[in-house]
Amino acid sequence: MTAHLPSQAGAPAAGPGRAGFQPPAVIAFDRVSKRYRGGRLALDDVTLGLPDGGSLGLVGESGSGKTTCVRLALGLDRPTSGRLTFNGAAYPAGRGGLRPLRRQIGFVLQDPYDSLDPRMTIRDVVAEPLRIHRLPGGRGRAADRVVAGQLAAVGLPGADLRSYPSRYSGGGRQRIAIARALIGSPSVLICDEPTSSLDVSVQSQIVNLLLDARRERHLSMLFVTHDLDLIGRVVDTVAVMYGGRVVETGPAELIRRSPRHPYTRALHDAVPADHPRGRRLASRGAGPLETAGAGGDAGAVPPASQDEAAAGYPAEPGGAGLTGAAAHESCIFASRCPRAQDRCRDERPPMIEEDALRSYACFFPLPEERMADDGRV
Numbered sequence: 001m002t003a004h005l006p007s008q009a010g011a012p013a014a015g016p017g018r019a020g021f022q023p024p025a026v027i028a029f030d031r032v033s034k035r036y037r038g039g040r041l042a043l044d045d046v047t048l049g050l051p052d053g054g055s056l057g058l059v060g061e062s063g064s065g066k067t068t069c070v071r072l073a074l075g076l077d078r079p080t081s082g083r084l085t086f087n088g089a090a091y092p093a094g095r096g097g098l099r100p101l102r103r104q105i106g107f108v109l110q111d112p113y114d115s116l117d118p119r120m121t122i123r124d125v126v127a128e129p130l131r132i133h134r135l136p137g138g139r140g141r142a143a144d145r146v147v148a149g150q151l152a153a154v155g156l157p158g159a160d161l162r163s164y165p166s167r168y169s170g171g172g173r174q175r176i177a178i179a180r181a182l183i184g185s186p187s188v189l190i191c192d193e194p195t196s197s198l199d200v201s202v203q204s205q206i207v208n209l210l211l212d213a214r215r216e217r218h219l220s221m222l223f224v225t226h227d228l229d230l231i232g233r234v235v236d237t238v239a240v241m242y243g244g245r246v247v248e249t250g251p252a253e254l255i256r257r258s259p260r261h262p263y264t265r266a267l268h269d270a271v272p273a274d275h276p277r278g279r280r281l282a283s284r285g286a287g288p289l290e291t292a293g294a295g296g297d298a299g300a301v302p303p304a305s306q307d308e309a310a311a312g313y314p315a316e317p318g319g320a321g322l323t324g325a326a327a328h329e330s331c332i333f334a335s336r337c338p339r340a341q342d343r344c345r346d347e348r349p350p351m352i353e354e355d356a357l358r359s360y361a362c363f364f365p366l367p368e369e370r371m372a373d374d375g376r377v
């Protein structure tokens, strides 16, 4: 297909002198597609950029392709087509080539129960990136000092280094995961639904911890969530994803308060059940936002193989043989869109740059409006 490429969201083509100039992208997706074994098109011509020192949010319901973006950004998977770069250079092939790049990326995944090896002590879990990347402080007494300092920095001062993650609640485990993500002093932090499996009462503590870390360490941050309200608090720029496509991008607050794409509006209207606005977000199974074009949730990054677990990264998915979601030339949201017309079913809407800041892929966008916090116009 021939989508117009937006210049914002840190897209690779942005440069000095262009309207909407953004810093160069540390991680850039340039027309990236990913088809899993079994035929599932998880990403379809995605162009995105994480600006150096900036923050980018990916938001969308389950199955929209967010975790696939994360897997590609971590170097766990390769695109089927398109170009993926880190600081302007293509991702190297092979584990050895990826190692220096991975050293620069810390990550926090959705489920701290899955992402921390229950057989490892907290000391070993947190120090592991130092050992893998042969950084100082990975072993012996030095490791005790470094790990204790890192745990204190994430709100776990005096933690027993010889205890196991199972001693901690979900929030405590996620703090341990954050300590581990930060201990190697990465330049990029990738968070894939880091609060989705936590009690509401601890969600904002963890978000604040991540935001403090980002500010203090000048990290570039890629933050993934299904919660449009949350993303507005966390990142500068948002890309809304649906069915493997980016359907709208722009400044987080603008996208949240005045969406132009009907899917963004639907996402705004379908807030999580535990949100003060009190309506439901269909995340798994049936619901108003269960996808027609998109597949079901593949959950967080799948479990690690021994080898990649040892490297601190989960394994490539086994390829469950999913089928469907052909890359048809129509609007991916047409079957659910209240504004759909014949053209939407016959033609794929290109990305339209509304201005230097915002783009959307829709033939009949919503009029500009301001929504109140409760969703009323």
Ligand SMILES: Nc1ncnc2c1ncn2[C@@H]1O[C@H](COP(=O)(O)OP(=O)(O)O)[C@@H](O)[C@H]1O
Binding pocket: 036, 037, 038, 040, 041, 042, 060, 061, 062, 063, 064, 065, 066, 067, 068, 069, 294, 295, 296, 297, 298, 299, 317, 318, 319, 320, 321, 322
């Ligand atoms: N290992 C895999 N094999 C086949 N299909 C997959 C695999 N992982 C994810 N998918 C499919 O790719 C699509 C995008 O999934 P994912 O990136 O996990 O979305 P999200 O994180 O937004 O929920 C879904 O249709 C999902 O079922």
Ligand code: SF4
Binding pocket: 261, 262, 263, 331, 332, 333, 334, 335, 337, 338, 339, 340, 341, 344, 349, 361, 362, 363, 364, 365
């Ligand atoms: S292109 Fe058509 S179907 Fe797609 S979101 Fe816009 S109005 Fe709806």
Ligand SMILES: [Mg+2]
Binding pocket: 066, 067, 068, 298, 299, 300, 301
């Ligand atoms: Mg996911």
